Structures are given as structure tokens and as C-alpha cells.
Amino acid sequence: MTRSLERKTRSNVRTSGRSPAGQEREQESFEGEAAEESEQVHVTPRERAVLTNLTQGACNKSIAAALGCSVRTVEFHLSNLMRKTGFSSRLELVVWNTRRSR
Numbered sequence: 001m002t003r004s005l006e007r008k009t010r011s012n013v014r015t016s017g018r019s020p021a022g023q024e025r026e027q028e029s030f031e032g033e034a035a036e037e038s039e040q041v042h043v044t045p046r047e048r049a050v051l052t053n054l055t056q057g058a059c060n061k062s063i064a065a066a067l068g069c070s071v072r073t074v075e076f077h078l079s080n081l082m083r084k085t086g087f088s089s090r091l092e093l094v095v096w097n098t099r100r101s102r
Helices: 003-015 020-038 045-055 060-067 071-085 090-100
Strands: none
Touching: 045 060, 045 071, 045 090, 060 071, 071 090
16 A cells, blocks of 8 residues: 555544544645655656646647647546646646646
């Protein structure tokens, strides 16, 4: 089991008896950890191109057309980025990319 998955599992177990406010603080803490770890991720040039288009609001089909590849290839690159960063949504990737490029 990966470290981030272990943390997530422990976090879910620990917060099960807490108030909603305590659970929110725990979640914010976990999100901060994921972002910290993911800042040292190696992003390939093609993943960077997909991420740039995603940050500009493009859908998978538009990204595929812009890069001259299939939609499935775009999905593959996004999946790799999510795996590398520990994020689970496109929005988290966009926020991370925006903060990273400052």
C-alpha cells in the first residue's frame, strides 16, 4: 500500500468519530500533504501540454485535437498525472498546476 493511501485510510478511520469541523480540518491537512508531495513530481513534456490545455478549460476532446492524439491518450496522461500527484480530480490538477507555475 502506498504512503498516501495509508494516510488516507488512517485519516478516514480517525475522523469517523469526530465532529464535521474536526473532519474538515483533517481533510485540509491531508490535502496540504498531497500538494506538498506532488510538487516534486516529474511531469513529462506531453503531460505538461495536456495539463496546460486542461488549465485553460479544455475538455479531453479539445485537448486531443490540439495535440493531435486520441482522447484515450489524453485520458492516459491525465490518469498518470493523478497517480503521480495523488489527486483524484481534474480540478485538483488545475489548482496544483496554477500554484506550481507562479
